[in-house]
Amino acid sequence: MKLYLSRDAAAKALGSEEVAEAILSEAAARGIEVSLTRTGSRGMTWLEPLLEVERDGVRHGYGPMTPETVPALFDGTLDGLGPVEAIPFFARQNRLTFARVGLIDPLSLAEYEAHGGLSGLRRALGMRAEHIIDEVKESGLRGRGGAGFPTGIKWDTVRLAPVERKYIVCNADEGDSGTFADRMLIEGDPLSLIEGMVIAGLGTGATQGYVYIRSEYPDAIAVMQEAIDIARANGVLGDVMGSGRRFDMEVRVGAGAYVCGEETSLLNSLEGKRGVVRAKPPLPALEGFLGRPTVVNNVLSLATIPVIFEKGAAHYAGLGLGRSKGTMPIQIAGNVARGGLFETAFGMPLGELVKDVAGGTATGRPVKAVQVGGPLGAYFAPGQFDTPFGYEEFDGAGGLIGHAGIVVFDDSADMLGLARFAMEFCAVESCGKCTPCRIGAVRGVETLDRVAKGDASAVPLLVDLCETMKDGSLCALGGFTPYPVLSALRLFPEEFAAQQEAAE
């Protein structure tokens, strides 16, 4: 029997290790030979632990599994989900970045190559640096960390910097609530991230890479470290594929500071300093890690590079909407019936994602609001569900797509409480470098407490404070915390006034 079971952290958190153990002991007791491959997750979290059984080359799904359902699986009496890739949530995706995640053993270089891995790198090795950059520019790839800056332009700045030692830094400090795509990618297909970083090195002249992973992701750290060892032992790192070109990399672990997801703060942390934000300019592309030219890219940006080189820039740029080219791995989370990772071309309306793809709320109550883009992203109400998923489209609707996490709330959500939480979070995580963020967040909590006590005069003060934070903060932490606060106030003004009536 050929079986596949996820080793992704979410699957483990839902009991996949216990299921794996039960399968192996049940098989042994029955004298059945099984091969159990541990994969990444298919991204259908509500079905995890999702077991796949291969029959005639097609993988059939069973889930969510528990140790108790294992005997029925062997008896052949367990109801299945049919072919995994025909499950509607999966079938309607367009998986490029996540093509191999959930399909292969993440630490098998042979399986990686059998599914298209390393063909992008082989192609890039035959190209001049400026042509590598042109390919990335033509793909239209934009930074997946949230800012959406064109990746090719950033790489070109580093390429043109007349300095010998340059760096590729991968930002895997995925701290935004509602996002987990970086974690899933690293746990499910770490070799694609390595391949992307090597290509970035070839394009820019950088020879050393760092992957900065947050400490809250112990599984991702372990898988990444193992993958780097495998890549180095097999000549993908070091002397790259025997080409005489050098690139090597190392994992670095964060230490629980949310702000280190901001690129300059991350660089300070990598250097062994307090993770305070640096003023820009100078850009990290010119003066980054240790003052040298540095590409800082998100996991998804770098892990998408191999498929762009494998299939060509035109293929990637042919997908998407307007200036949002290609696909986006959207993370659907919170109070949803079907949560998980859904990769699709840009352009799908928000409401379709929330209602059709995710199936509405887990509690069965009406959707009240969704927060898109992490704790610094705006809330959207059902009235805005026709907004197409794209950088400019969300900006136009007063929000941002950020790292493409969608958190759904049902009608029991306390919007004033969530606005207060946004300010509280900013106060806890502020690096302290700039005043609007460091002081503003604390005053924001106090002002929202006044609103909660029924002080109507505090509302204009809150709006004014938010404007100051937006305009005056050095980075997105202080600058974007007003997004959730002001959007909650704009969409649900009665919740910021009702307290007052109660008080009167």
Next chain:
Amino acid sequence: MPASQTVSPAGVEEIIARHLHREGPLLPILHDLQDHFGCIPAEARPAIAAALNITQAEVHGVISFYHDFREEPAGRHVLKICRSEACQSMGGTALGEAVLTLLGLGWGETSADGRITVEPVYCLGLCACAPAAMVNGKLKGRAEAKALVAEVSA
């Protein structure tokens, strides 16, 4: 869980030496020390400062900046509960309050017998199976207060 070892100057020096070849070795050194000793022992600071040619004040500044680094070892069990929005949407706030009440502790506190430390965490990346928690390094999706407390009461 990190095993708390007796702090010896030789042990500290050996850990520092392991990382000196790295570019930006301070965070790897601090992580390694904490894995080994359960915290960053005060005795290690002069040695770190000397090895990296920085002041002890700078070492302190870095240790105190990051939530992860402890100046005292945590309890034998460490329970982390996510407080972020995705978990809030699935009752995470109530989960946190219930656990704190059952344990009689506040956020960041360690029980008097040194058995358990309970800490807030801001996202474990388990947002599609919220609310999430971590018990002694093991992740829990769709966490329930009583089960969490039972696990750390053993």
